[in-house]
Amino acid sequence: VAVPELMEPLYQVREGFAVNTLAQAAGIAALSDEVFLRETVSANHAGRTWVYREFGRLGLRYVESHTNFVLVEIGQHAAAVCQGLLEKGVIVRPCGGYDLSDCIRVSVGTEAQNARFIQALEKTLAECDIEIRP
Numbered sequence: 001v002a003v004p005e006l007m008e009p010l011y012q013v014r015e016g017f018a019v020n021t022l023a024q025a026a027g028i029a030a031l032s033d034e035v036f037l038r039e040t041v042s043a044n045h046a047g048r049t050w051v052y053r054e055f056g057r058l059g060l061r062y063v064e065s066h067t068n069f070v071l072v073e074i075g076q077h078a079a080a081v082c083q084g085l086l087e088k089g090v091i092v093r094p095c096g097g098y099d100l101s102d103c104i105r106v107s108v109g110t111e112a113q114n115a116r117f118i119q120a121l122e123k124t125l126a127e128c129d130i131e132i133r134p
Contacts, residue, residue, distance in 0.1 A: 051118070054114075068107055071103050071105055073103050090120045093105040
């Protein structure tokens with residue numbers, strides 16, 4: 001709890017997905033719930049598989065992952081695609097800071113979130129005149 005005017009400079013330099021103490025405690029508790037953990041790993045695997053299939057359909061190259069995110073090669077307009085997705089309410093991570101300026105990092109979400117991402121991605125690729133290859 002703080003005065004908003006005092007916090008504003010901190011919010012400007014804060015990481016977009018910073019983890020607080022409460023989230024860390026919840027994460028530790030979730031790791032001890034084996035049923036939840038199995039369900040989460042299974043859902044993440046299914047989500048990755050579906051997203052891979054959609055990337056293939058769109059002709060996009062990607063790096064297979066064992067995590068909840070995937071690196072996707074967009075090309076020279078990756079930054080514009082990031083911005084276009086953000087304008088549609090979809091947050092992805094640009095990878096220029098990792099010397100991968102042609103790529104974006106996409107988190108795997110729920111079925112609905114993944115479908116919304118792909119729909120927004122298709123629209124954004126079209127808006128950026130990036131050819132979708134079947």
